[in-house]
Amino acid sequence: MRVDVDRDRCCGAGMCALEAPEVFDQDETDGLVVVLLTEPPDTLDDVVRSAAEQCPSGAVRLRE
Amino acid sequence: MTEVPPGARPLPTTRTTPLDPPPELLERQRECPVDRLRYPDGSEGWLITGYDQVRAALADLRFSSRKELLRSPVQPQEPSAAKPGFFVYTDPPEHTKYRRLLTGLFTLRRMNQLAERVKEIADDALDAMERTGPPVDLVPAYALPLPSLVICELLGVPYEDREVFQHNSTVIQDINTPIEQAYAALEEMQNFLAGLVERRRAEPSDDMLGGLAAHEELTVEEVTNVCFLLLAAGHETTANMLSLGTYALLTNPDQLALLRSGGTTIEAAVEELMRYLTVNHYGPIRAVVDDFEFEGCPMKAGETVTLSAFAANRDPKHFADPDRLDFVRGGRGQLSFGHGIHQCIGQQLARIEMRIGFQALLDRFPNLHLAVPQEDVSMRDSMLIYGVASMPVAW
Numbered sequence: 001m002r003v004d005v006d007r008d009r010c011c012g013a014g015m016c017a018l019e020a021p022e023v024f025d026q027d028e029t030d031g032l033v034v035v036l037l038t039e040p041p042d043t044l045d046d047v048v049r050s051a052a053e054q055c056p057s058g059a060v061r062l063r064e
Numbered sequence: 065m066t067e068v069p070p071g072a073r074p075l076p077t078t079r080t081t082p083l084d085p086p087p088e089l090l091e092r093q094r095e096c097p098v099d100r101l102r103y104p105d106g107s108e109g110w111l112i113t114g115y116d117q118v119r120a121a122l123a124d125l126r127f128s129s130r131k132e133l134l135r136s137p138v139q140p141q142e143p144s145a146a147k148p149g150f151f152v153y154t155d156p157p158e159h160t161k162y163r164r165l166l167t168g169l170f171t172l173r174r175m176n177q178l179a180e181r182v183k184e185i186a187d188d189a190l191d192a193m194e195r196t197g198p199p200v201d202l203v204p205a206y207a208l209p210l211p212s213l214v215i216c217e218l219l220g221v222p223y224e225d226r227e228v229f230q231h232n233s234t235v236i237q238d239i240n241t242p243i244e245q246a247y248a249a250l251e252e253m254q255n256f257l258a259g260l261v262e263r264r265r266a267e268p269s270d271d272m273l274g275g276l277a278a279h280e281e282l283t284v285e286e287v288t289n290v291c292f293l294l295l296a297a298g299h300e301t302t303a304n305m306l307s308l309g310t311y312a313l314l315t316n317p318d319q320l321a322l323l324r325s326g327g328t329t330i331e332a333a334v335e336e337l338m339r340y341l342t343v344n345h346y347g348p349i350r351a352v353v354d355d356f357e358f359e360g361c362p363m364k365a366g367e368t369v370t371l372s373a374f375a376a377n378r379d380p381k382h383f384a385d386p387d388r389l390d391f392v393r394g395g396r397g398q399l400s401f402g403h404g405i406h407q408c409i410g411q412q413l414a415r416i417e418m419r420i421g422f423q424a425l426l427d428r429f430p431n432l433h434l435a436v437p438q439e440d441v442s443m444r445d446s447m448l449i450y451g452v453a454s455m456p457v458a459w
Contacts, residue, residue, distance in 0.1 A: 012167025014412045031167030056407035059456045
């Protein structure tokens with residue numbers, strides 16, 4: 001799975017970092033999404049999917 | 065008998081139990097999750113109650129948040145323009161400009177760093193409760209001061225002034241307050257905050273007020289109103305979740321026992337309490353700027369759309385057995401913080417406050433219970449944000 005984010009759409013709610021802290025973080029200054037692992041291991045599939053689903057602004061996109 | 069024209073009924077607000085949505089609201093969800101609604105000013109618009117539909121509408125930027133277009137589903141007042149800085153009532157790109165000032169200040173990491181301080185504040189309040197001895201009204205002793213003190217510290221508002229905010233906030237939130245009084249209360253809070261902002265402009269400080277005041281591109285009025293939103297939201301919502309959540313715990317002994325025994329996590333319990341209680345009973349509210357079709361329904365320019373998060377969080381199509389508080393199922397996906405670009409900016413702070421707030425209270429008092437019969441606990445029936453008015457507890 002490959003993780004793509006759209007920082008223009010990001011509203012800094014922090015849901016991705018809450019759901020999958022191994023994969024997502026927030027920029028210290030602007031609070032917008034930062035991807036830590038663009039190709040996370042399969043073991044994280046569930047939390048990454050959940051992070052994408054919980055993102056309020058549709059900024060997290062996954063490619064299987 | 066008066067014939068009610070189909071789809072032109074007002075918002076159902078009559079509850080039969082303290083914690084459940086009005087039965088008629090859920091009936092309308094079953095019948096028609098996107099339904100016509102009659103507003104108190106006589107106009108017609110929409111009421112959306114289904115989980116999938118509310119979530120989709122919250123993410124749909126064709127729905128506007130501009131205040132001058134919004135009617136209240138429960139108060140017969142004319143729509144009026146928002147003052148500058150009330151960013152919750154703006155659309156992109158204006159909304160984006162304000163929100164981006166704040167996103168860096170409310171990150172999950174920054175909020176997690178406050179955990180220790182939140183715990184100290186909770187412990188201080190619990191110490192005071194122990195010194196007083198039972199029975200104690202949990203609302204003024206714990207539920208209100210905990211989030212008040214946290215948001216006052218974070219912003220840099222002197223805590224001694226909290227009564228100004230608590231009083232005026234109550235006046236503004238009461239749907240029975242005459243509109244002139246509500247505006248007077250709003251003005252008093254804004255004047256006070258404007259004074260603080262002006263002082264920060266003269267003498268910079270490293271609290272949130274100071275940080276926002278340092279944005280020279282913003283007027284004092286804009287900074288004041290942004291801070292007002294943060295302060296009001298920080299006071300009311302979490303306080304009501306703490307008190308109402310404790311009521312829900314004490315009246316659902318099986319779930320309380322599960323939480324106490326470690327059969328569920330505090331994280332899951334908080335999400336489920338958020339889902340089950342949905343303290344914002346009358347919103348969010350949006351407006352239609354240009355005609356478009358939503359879920360097969362014709363949205364017409366000028367109409368107001370009430371999205372019932374309260375009903376959506378009890379939609380059996382999304383949450384199995386939704387009227388049961390169930391910490392094992394958990395409340396992931398609950399819409400109490402909203403969804404879409406306006407989703408609560410303080411949600412990670414609220415989560416920390418609730419997790420620590422409930423846990424510290426339960427740990428301190430292993431035998432916590434209501435000091436009055438359950439039916440004697442008075443609810444804030446006329447408030448935009450629901451909660452308990454007062455709740456004597458003993459241990």
